[in-house]
Amino acid sequence: MSRAQRLLDLIQVLRRHRRAVAGAVLAEELGISLRTLYRDIETLKAQGAHIDGEAGIGYVLRPGFMLPPLMFSEEEIEALVLGSRWVSDRADGILGKAARNVLAKIGAVLPDDLKYGIDASGLLIGPGEPIAVGDHELAAIRQAIRTERKLRIDYADEHGNATQRTVWPVALAFFDRVRVIVAWCELRDGYRHFRCDRIAALETSSERYPRRRAVLLKEWRILRGIPEQ
Structure with a gap:
């Protein structure tokens, strides 16, 4: 070693x-x-x-x-490249641009031998289906998660039944075809999952939700039997 x-x-x-x-x-x-x-x-x-x-x-x-960037291993460089390429291709445009910027900043300070690993990486992201969610909607959801703000959403379930909800967003899950909000729902008084493509309208509230997001996320993980990352 x-x-x-x-x-x-x-x-x-x-x-x-x-x-x-x-x-x-x-x-x-x-x-x-x-x-x-x-x-x-x-x-x-x-x-x-x-x-x-x-x-x-x-x-x-x-x-x-x-x-120091010199201490990135080859596997860590590949992980950075693969992750950034996935985000660039599969996330919304705003987050995708941020991923490309991160990779460019890392490449700018790497030694030449490691920088070559970014430019010549053989790890590629296959084509995916377009996601029917606007960039600004996903950006607003991410901002609400970061700032622990409530969201008011007009939501339709799989049968088309529409409801208005106030939710406390704690996480945004990225699947190949859908994006899903993990949130505490005031209407149902419990944790629920909301597909972003079924949200007809959303508004970020100025009101913070009453519990810390880290606590809510840990509670949700325990309820779902999901180990902490």
Whole structure:
């Protein structure tokens, strides 16, 4: 294993631990000696990583440290390319443009050998069916999710029955043919799923919903038996 890869692995392990973790535990998980671990931690600190702790006490990585792009592995580059291409092709135009911008920014700072992996990637996205939802509607839904705002929607079910709902959007799921809002529905007093192509009209409320989105999403996952990502 290269030293760069070892440092990357150490950062990833530290990120998985929210509390201080003993050096011996880190060394065992990485398959290195304690001496090597201590040396690698000092190297990361010199690169700007905010690692608190010391030998015999444990270490914790404070938020905010960005890895140098040199430390992307080939598989990570391929994952970035594939994910960005999927979003560019299958998401709405606004999000697709953002994905292309991200890939361009990453490519601009990568070393030449890794930059080639972006330009020459053999991972492609197959053609998909057009989605019958406007860019601005999806952008409004994403904004409501980010800002934890209620949405008022005119919605028709699979039988064409129309209702007016006030919902608390917590997630937007992207399937190949449909986009689905995961939300708490005030009308039904429970979690419901709404296909975006069945929303005739929507309006973002200035009112925030009363519970934090992270709590609602965790509750929905538990109810659905979905493990946390």
